[in-house]
Amino acid sequence: NAGVTQTPKFQVLKTGQSMTLQCAQDMNHEYMSWYRQDPGMGLRLIHYSVGAGITDQGEVPNGYNVSRSTTEDFPLRLLSAAPSQTSVYFCASSLLLNGNYGYTFGSGTRLTVV
């Protein structure tokens, strides 16, 4: 049981490049989400999904796309990377939307855009 697996762990992009951050969970969780964490800002919700085929925007969705074709996978796409997207990205999943059973986080992706 791997929990939530994020890849890659580290990435450096040039401004304007695109890439996909991968997230997979093997706990059969319906709810999955992407957060970014910046110093002094806390974790901010980018996009989330309450089940396969359903996605919605969080607090800071601009510049990011998501899809949820299976229960297990929830990739995050950066369309045209900008230095403002330099951050640590966490994927999280939960049995329930309200998080009462806790959110399980992946180990994070450290992204630098130059």
Place this chain on the structure above:
Amino acid sequence: RKEVEQDPGPFNVPEGATVAFNCTYSNSASQSFFWYRQDCRKEPKLLMSVYSSGNEDGRFTAQLNRASQYISLLIRDSKLSDSATYLCVVNTDKLIFGTGTRLQVFP
């Protein structure tokens, strides 16, 4: 005003000390409350849920005051391994994270 506010610290305390963290939230419709722990350069992990009646888990005690929209976490008999950042988390229709309070326990 931020939806969830915490004192960023750092709180520097000796081993064995008792330390308390506070958190306030702005949305009175918030439904559930949590404390998460985050070690340096690691992912957040659920420490405990916070219930209206207050709840305890070993050396950790959490309290909720809905009238004042205030949450607290008390750590007794601090250990070196308690050094981390503690995140206050509030659920409205999704989880809102505070920026965290950093705790450093020294020998």
